[in-house]
Each structure stands twice: as structure tokens, then as C-alpha cells.
Amino acid sequence: MIETVLNAFIPGDSKLKMPSASELDFNSYKIKHGIEKIEIDFLLELTKISSDEFSKKFIDLNEDQKIKALNLCKLRKVRIFSAFLKNIFRFYYSDKRVLSLINVGSSPPFPDGNKIDDVDWTMLIPVYERGLIYRELDDE
Amino acid sequence: MNDVADIIIIGSGASGAAAAWSLSRDKSLRIVCFEQGSLSNMSDYPTKSEDWELSRSEKSSFDPNIRKNLADYPIDDSNSPISIANFNGYGGSTILYSAHFPRFHPSDFRVKTLDNIADDWPLSYSELNPFFDENEKKMGVAGLVGDTAYPEYNSLLPPVPLGDMGQKLAKAFNDMNWHWWPSYAAINTDKRNNRANCINLGPCNVGCSQGAKGSVDVTYWPLARLNGVEVYTESRVYEITLDKKGLANGVLYFDKHGNECEFKAKIIIVACSGIGTPRLLLNSKSEAFPEGLLNDNGLVGKNLMLHPLGYVEGVFDEDLKSSIGPHGCCILSQEFYETRDENDFSRGYTMQILRGAPPIETATTGYFMRQLSIGKDHHQDFKKLFNHTAGIAIISEDLPELHNRVELDYESKDMFGLPGVKIHYEMSNNTKNILNHGIRMSKEIFSSAGAKVTSSFAPVKNSGWHLMGTARMGSNPKTSVVNKFGQAHRVKNIFIVDSSVFVTSGAVNPVATAQAITLFACDYIRENISNISNPL
Numbered sequence: 001m002i003e004t005v006l007n008a009f010i011p012g013d014s015k016l017k018m019p020s021a022s023e024l025d026f027n028s029y030k031i032k033h034g035i036e037k038i039e040i041d042f043l044l045e046l047t048k049i050s051s052d053e054f055s056k057k058f059i060d061l062n063e064d065q066k067i068k069a070l071n072l073c074k075l076r077k078v079r080i081f082s083a084f085l086k087n088i089f090r091f092y093y094s095d096k097r098v099l100s101l102i103n104v105g106s107s108p109p110f111p112d113g114n115k116i117d118d119v120d121w122t123m124l125i126p127v128y129e130r131g132l133i134y135r136e137l138d139d140e
Numbered sequence: 141m142n143d144v145a146d147i148i149i150i151g152s153g154a155s156g157a158a159a160a161w162s163l164s165r166d167k168s169l170r171i172v173c174f175e176q177g178s179l180s181n182m183s184d185y186p187t188k189s190e191d192w193e194l195s196r197s198e199k200s201s202f203d204p205n206i207r208k209n210l211a212d213y214p215i216d217d218s219n220s221p222i223s224i225a226n227f228n229g230y231g232g233s234t235i236l237y238s239a240h241f242p243r244f245h246p247s248d249f250r251v252k253t254l255d256n257i258a259d260d261w262p263l264s265y266s267e268l269n270p271f272f273d274e275n276e277k278k279m280g281v282a283g284l285v286g287d288t289a290y291p292e293y294n295s296l297l298p299p300v301p302l303g304d305m306g307q308k309l310a311k312a313f314n315d316m317n318w319h320w321w322p323s324y325a326a327i328n329t330d331k332r333n334n335r336a337n338c339i340n341l342g343p344c345n346v347g348c349s350q351g352a353k354g355s356v357d358v359t360y361w362p363l364a365r366l367n368g369v370e371v372y373t374e375s376r377v378y379e380i381t382l383d384k385k386g387l388a389n390g391v392l393y394f395d396k397h398g399n400e401c402e403f404k405a406k407i408i409i410v411a412c413s414g415i416g417t418p419r420l421l422l423n424s425k426s427e428a429f430p431e432g433l434l435n436d437n438g439l440v441g442k443n444l445m446l447h448p449l450g451y452v453e454g455v456f457d458e459d460l461k462s463s464i465g466p467h468g469c470c471i472l473s474q475e476f477y478e479t480r481d482e483n484d485f486s487r488g489y490t491m492q493i494l495r496g497a498p499p500i501e502t503a504t505t506g507y508f509m510r511q512l513s514i515g516k517d518h519h520q521d522f523k524k525l526f527n528h529t530a531g532i533a534i535i536s537e538d539l540p541e542l543h544n545r546v547e548l549d550y551e552s553k554d555m556f557g558l559p560g561v562k563i564h565y566e567m568s569n570n571t572k573n574i575l576n577h578g579i580r581m582s583k584e585i586f587s588s589a590g591a592k593v594t595s596s597f598a599p600v601k602n603s604g605w606h607l608m609g610t611a612r613m614g615s616n617p618k619t620s621v622v623n624k625f626g627q628a629h630r631v632k633n634i635f636i637v638d639s640s641v642f643v644t645s646g647a648v649n650p651v652a653t654a655q656a657i658t659l660f661a662c663d664y665i666r667e668n669i670s671n672i673s674n675p676l
Contacts, residue, residue: 013519033194067515085514086504093499094191102526104499105464106341107190113339113350114464116301121284123307124321126314132288133319135247135254135478137264 001043002026004059008066009088018101021092029091042084045077046070144676145172145370147665148391148405150377150420152177153232154651155638155658156411157356157364158275162662164367166669171369172403174393176376177211177229180357185347192343193500200346202227202236203602211374214552214560215415217604222446224415224563224604230373231357233413233605238345238468239326239353240492240649241281243272243656245290247478248646255479255486258539261643262615262624263660265291271656271663278363279354279655280332282469283324289474298329301340305462305530306470309493312589318475323492324652325469326354333359340465342498353466375401378558379424380408380433380634387674388634394556406673407665410636411658414444414607417640418546419561421611434611434621434628441547443540443609445645448567450489450534450575450598452582454591455511459527462496470495476581477647485573487537489647491582494531502526509595532585534578534598536571537647540609567599575599606650611640626661633674637661 003022012020030039049072050058054065061069074081092098099107105114147163149156152175160173186195197206202225204212211228227236246265251258273294283296299322302310313320327344328351331337338352351358365371374396381402383389390404410417418441422432432440456462473491480488497505502525506512512521544565552560567575575598586593614620617629622641628634637658639650646653665672 009514010518011516013516016519016523018519063516070514082508085507089503089507090194090197090500093503094194096190099190099499102499102522103459103461105461106339113341116303116340116465119299119302119307123310123314124284124286126317127288127319127321128286130288130317130319133474133478134245134289134291136291137246137250137254 001059002039005043005046006088008070009085010092019097021088024092024095024097026091033087035087038083038087041080042073045073045080049073049076143402144404145170146405146673147171147407147409148403149173149409149411150391151175151232151411151413151416151638152230152356152361152371153411153413153638154234154356155654156232156409157360158655158658159409159411159637159662160364160369161278161360161367162659163666164364164369166666167367172405173369173371174375174377174391175230175371175373177209178373179230180235180347182347182349182351185349187341187343187346187349192346193498195346200236202345202605204228210555213419213554213558214549215563216549216552216560217563220563220565220604221567221599221601222448222565222604223602224607225602226413226415226605226607230371231355231361234355234651235347235357236345237355237605237651239466240468241276241279241324241326241652242472242490242648243290244646244648244653245477248644251487251644257486258644259614262613268653268656268660271659272652274659275652275655279326279359280328280335281324281354282327282329284322287321289319289321289477296324297332299323300325300327300329300338300466300469302470303461303465303495305456305460305495306493308456308460308589309530309585310471312585313473315588316585318473320471320473323469323472325466327466327469328352328354338466342464342467342495344466344468376556376558377420378556380420382426382428382631383674386428386631388631389674389676398556404676406676407633407635407669410634411638413638414610414640415546415561417636417638418610419548422548423558434630434634436630437618437621439612439619439621441610442542442545443612444544444546444563444565445538445540445606445608445642446565446604447538447606447645447647448536448571448575448599449603450536450578450582450596451600452532452534452579452586452596453594454530454586454589455525455594456528456530456589456591460496461527462530463498463527465495467495468492476577483577485570485577487539487570487574487647489537489574489578490535491578491585492533492535494533496527496529499526502529511594530591532582534575534582535647535649536574536578538571538645539568540612540644541568546610606639606645608639608642608645608650611636612643613641614643625664626657627664633672635661635665
């Protein structure tokens, strides 16, 4: 079920060449960060909502129903939903493959860093021409 | 080893490190620093791995109640709209700070005279000016001289690069005819003092693995240790002791093995932050000070100022690579820093332009701010946000009020059974009006820049970095804890040199001013050491 859930949250996008969350190694992330309980609480709630609202298992819902089920979970159990969602984003957007695809700049261990072009400081002429804006004190 | 020092410094953060270096120039002195946290190692900083962003909610969190290192003590801030942020370790909160390094302004020291509120400081900008200069050289501060919001600086390292986003907003400030200037940042923009230059990695506030950020473990401390200063890490001072003459004569502390120990000293310097300093003083009870050391006038822990922060985020249509560069430092505006007759508040604020959020933060806040969906449109939404955003942080001047305070919390204790602290804090109407104004002006800037505002709120909950006022300085012992040199009115060989001594808060990050005050105080100590010291 977890693969279906991951895919519902973050499906792949062939146009942008982005992988779905289910293509990445969620299991390692889960173990490393000790979120088993967060996952179980969420899946139990999602299973209950799917059953109560659609009389189906979550994996048998169509795409629209899956999103509706997720949103219902957010409405009814916001803490459980938020805790799980944050971990989905943390898992997905710390993945090396994903980071390489989203123009994140140089990735750790940062061999070269990021170049930022120099600025034309004549941009500050209007500020300078207005004169001093701090309060000068008589005794200073 | 004989456990007697000429000077004990408690706390190895921004002020403790500056004090250590300043005093260690007299190499005849035995100086010992006690630090409750452990050493930091640049090679262990999370910025060396792809998942560095995860550490912000784990071991590199600025929230001690999340981080829960052994060095951290409980802080109950449930009675405050602003959570306390800090880092307890060698280098103190500079390990995690964003390295903003603006000075206070001349008017910040004359609030009563100019605006008839709060109190004047017992010292002035011009008295501190040489110490600002010295400190900036030691810390390595980038910026640009000629700022019209300040008296002239002598020299600075080249400014941090603005990037496309910074330039876009700078143009908007010009269009509004408002002040802006590149940020003052303790960041090595050139190789200097055996430290590498910044290469725009971004996540300054989880520790700089490049060593370019001026945290005091790489600026003051190597110099102080070369001069012979001893540092006892993982050693928590829990009491400053007094002799029968009423002079301080040492400290009691828990060493790294949990043993209760004593260390004698002729002078004690306290530099534990606006929270840690009152905690230690209030915990140091004696016959002379039954309500806590130096607290005979009841002011220790009072007048807590936190710089409530407002935040406005804008999204641009174009990809501005906004997440690249030092996260906190880009440009600032002090257009509304000084008091104006037309405003419904006294004093003012700084607007700090923050770079775009990194990926995880973009996705998470984007979702909860309804800018980004889950499901089939997720990637398109993310693409429109990531590297397209900028933030404006509004740092408001916070005025001292007695009811805003730090107290000992005997119900929550640290690993040694010492009381934690409880924070009581509420924002004044003046502060609320400042923040409302700042949010309106920030929205105008984003509008002028062509960005869509996606969120705006105040106060920002997790922003209590600037801990000031809880052992204030002044000329009158009835209304202050220490004098202009940080010297306790009641015990002449105790000095407080952190931002606890601030009389007012200004509306800029406090570290540059706290360190300048420290250097000022240490010159006084060196010049008067024979008169100040307890002969033991």
C-alpha cells in the first residue's frame, strides 16, 4: 500500500522528468529517521477513510478518489496527516536524484560551490544621493 | 592542576569568545572558560551531505526543545508567542546564526532623549565605535562602506553577492525611493585569516562546513587559545560563589563526568546569553542575595526583549535562482528604522531580504500556504515556487517591559537536576503596530518588484534568537544590574558581557553590538585589574 500512497502524493512527471516518490527508497529513509509509527498511524487512518467514504481499499481508488481521501485525512486528522506529509517532502526533496533535477545548484559535498555574478553597484547611486537617513546626535 | 584562575569566563559564545581574546592579550593571566556544550567539528556539519536540510528539524535545530542535546536545558516558552532559539556549544549560537552583523545606530543608545520612551544607555555609539571596528576585523564582516543609514564604516570585506533576486528587489526599493544596502554579514567573501571564502552554499544556519561564516569557533577562539586560554567544554557552571567580603571567589560546576567541582577565580565574566545569564544568576542564591545573585533590585531576568519578527513572502514569475547564496544575508532596508511623526509607533524596524527557501521548506510551506498541491500537479507547482521566492523579515524594535521575563522553572530540570527556565513574554501595542506597518511596506515592495505575495504574518513563532535586556546596564543601581562596563553594581569583580545588558533592543541583530560592548568592557577590566580582582 505504501507505494500507492507515495505515488498518490508525488506521482512522476514525464514532461519534467521527475520520478514519483514510489520510485525512490522510502524504506531506508523510514528506518533511518524512525518514522514507522507516523507511517502506521497515517496508513490506518487512510484505510479507515477509504473504507468509510468509498467502501474500497485505498489501492483500489481511482486517482481523484485517492486525492479526496488524502484531503479528508487532512481535514479529520490534521496532525497525523501533517506529520506524514512533512516526511514525504523531506524524503523526496533530500534524494540525490531529485536534487539533481530541480536546479538546486551545487550539491553537497559542494566541490565548487555556486557562482553568483557580480553586481553593478551604481544601483546604489539613488540611495546615496538621498543623503544620510540616520539621526545624528548633538553629543556625538 | 591548581583550580584557581585570574579570570573565569562562563560561556564560549559570541561575547565569551571576544572576552577571551581581548583579555588573553595579557599573557600573564590565567583565563579559563567554561562551556556547557561540546566542541563543534566543521567536518561533521550536515552541509556535507545531500540531506542537510533534514538536520534543521533534528540535531541542528535551533529549538533546544527539539534538539535536546545533553547541553540543552528545558525552556518553557508556552507563555510566549515567540519560541526561544539558541545553541549551547563551543561557539554558542554563532554556530547556527545567519551571520547578520549590522551595528546599532547612534539613536539606539539615546531612546529616552530622542523619543521619550524606555531609557538611554549609559554609553554611546561614539564610545563603542573603535570596538565595532576592532570586532569587525576579527570576525570578518562583509558589506559596503558609505551606507546612508549609518555613520561611516572604516572598511569591510566585499559584500555578499545579491543574485538576480536581490537585484530585482534592490531595483524595487529604488523605484520606491526607499533605502536599501547590501547586508552586513560575518561571512568571508575573500580568503582571510586562514579561513576559506564563501562559495555560496546557502545553508549558513546549520553550521558552515566551509568555515567561511564568522562563527566564533573559527574567529576569536583560535586566537584566544593560542594565547593560552583554557576551555572546559561539557562543564556546566551552576553557581557563582561569594566570599565573606561579598566578592565573587569562584564557580561551582558539573564536569563532563557529572562530578560537582569548584574552581576559584579573582574575576568572573558571565556570557551565557539573555536566557542563560539570568538562569545562572537566579540559581546562585546566597545570604547576601537570597533572590539570586545581583537580584537585590529584582531586575535579573526582567525586561526580556526578543525582537518580534514579521515575515512576508513573495513569488516571482521568473526563476531567479533565489535559493542560491547565503540564506539570511542579501540586502536590508532601514527606510523605517528611525521614529517618524506620522507613524502610530515609536522607533522602527529593519527589513531584511531573505533568499528563497531550500527544496524541503519550499514544498512544505508551499503546501500549507496553498501554493503547491499533492497529486498530478505537484511538480508543476513546485517548479513555479522553487528559486522563484524571496522573503522579507521585519525586525521590530522591542522595548523593555518588566513583565516580560525569564524565571527559573523548578518543575522542568536539566540532566543535573538544575531548574530550567520559563519565559513570560507578550508583545506591546507599539511592537504590533511596527509589525503591521512593516508587513504593509513589504507588500508594497513586492508589488513594485512584480512579485505576488503568498504569505504574511507576525510574529514568527520560531524566531527568538535575540535574547536581550535581562541584566540591564545603567548608572543607577536601583534600576540596573551592571554599569556601562558590564560590572555588577553590587559585586565589583563580576562582569556581564552578553546581550543581557542591553538597555533597549534596537532593530538589528544584536551580536555586533554585544561583542563591541564586550571588547569595551574588557579594556576596562585590563586597565583596572588590580583594583577589581578578588585577592583570594
